[in-house]
Amino acid sequence: MSTEEREQQRYLQDRGEIPTHIAVIMDGNGRWAKSRGNPRIFGHKAGVDSVRDITEACAEVGVRHLTLYAFSTENWGRPKGEVSALMKLLVQSLRSETNKLHENNIRLSTIGDIYRLPPSCRKELEYAIERTSENSRMELCLALSYSGRWDIRQAVKMLAEKTQKGEIAPDEIDDEVISHHLSTSALPDPDLIIRTSGEFRMSNFLLWQAAYSELYITETFWPDFRRKELYHAIESYQDRDRRFGKVAVSKAQKEPTII
Ligand code: IPE
Numbered sequence: 484m485s486t487e488e489r490e491q492q493r494y495l496q497d498r499g500e501i502p503t504h505i506a507v508i509m510d511g512n513g514r515w516a517k518s519r520g521n522p523r524i525f526g527h528k529a530g531v532d533s534v535r536d537i538t539e540a541c542a543e544v545g546v547r548h549l550t551l552y553a554f555s556t557e558n559w560g561r562p563k564g565e566v567s568a569l570m571k572l573l574v575q576s577l578r579s580e581t582n583k584l585h586e587n588n589i590r591l592s593t594i595g596d597i598y599r600l601p602p603s604c605r606k607e608l609e610y611a612i613e614r615t616s617e618n619s620r621m622e623l624c625l626a627l628s629y630s631g632r633w634d635i636r637q638a639v640k641m642l643a644e645k646t647q648k649g650e651i652a653p654d655e656i657d658d659e660v661i662s663h664h665l666s667t668s669a670l671p672d673p674d675l676i677i678r679t680s681g682e683f684r685m686s687n688f689l690l691w692q693a694a695y696s697e698l699y700i701t702e703t704f705w706p707d708f709r710r711k712e713l714y715h716a717i718e719s720y721q722d723r724d725r726r727f728g729k730v731a732v733s734k735a736q737k738e739p740t741i742i
């Protein structure tokens with residue numbers, strides 16, 4: 484980390500609250516590659532460098548959970564060649580990056596239907612998760628074969644089974660119970676969701692969990708998204724007024740004034 488980066492981090496920490504949980508829709512790899520006259524996989528490979536940089540920067544600035552949308556349920560519908568290249572890249576990246584994650588005291592986790600992943604990916608993932616399981620500085624959660632609807636569906640099925648067995652009464656199913664049955668049960672809801680490449684949509688990401696997340700959308704393609712822009716996103720987050728449907732309370736007041 485350069486002196487300038489350290490200063491920027493300190494500036495952000497003094498400036499306001501650092502989001503506890505940042506989630507990122509890493510988009511634009513294909514267009515980034517195309518704009519350079521290269522095949523899409525070239526962009527996915529370049530995207531791994533951004534993953535490394537953003538993971539390190541988040542840990543250094545004090546983010547506690549970083550969730551990266553790496554492969555959606557719908558992405559299974561891409562051409563076979565692209566899907567297998569992405570799976571291979573995942574295996575290679577886990578092999579090359581796990582030591583670094585461990586050295587940086589970062590714990591790896593996943594959300595999603597990982598049983599759909601090829602056995603080689605699952606094996607590498609299980610190894611990396613186990614290896615980093617005691618780490619406490621930050622959690623890096625990879626959303627793989629993930630979609631918000633898949634997540635809600637599996638929670639609904641689990642709750643239906645429990646109700647059928649009489650383990651839970653329908654009346655007891657509240658927001659907290661539902662959150663507890665989602666794949667993100669161990670994660671707080673994301674404070675900030677970043678989407679790269681200028682698309683204004685959720686693409687089936689954390690649908691339930693994003694209820695009150697702040698959104699930051701940038702035109703930058705994922706392979707060009709580096710820590711400078713992450714700092715900018717955090718600065719933008721710090722300027723937001725998170726009301727959660729209530730009335731704004733100024734920092735000097737305890738109760739809102741009704742005018
Ligand atoms: C995001 O980049 C990576 C994945 C979805 C796996 P894309 O591959 O979607 O790139 P664009 O959006 O087509 O440019």
Ligand code: IPE
Nearest residue numbers: 508509510552553554555686
């Ligand atoms: C969202 O990007 C999924 C991931 C980043 C893994 P997509 O490229 O798949 O989404 P759409 O097609 O633009 O909605």
Ligand code: MG
Nearest residue numbers: 510511512513
């Ligand atoms: Mg895309």
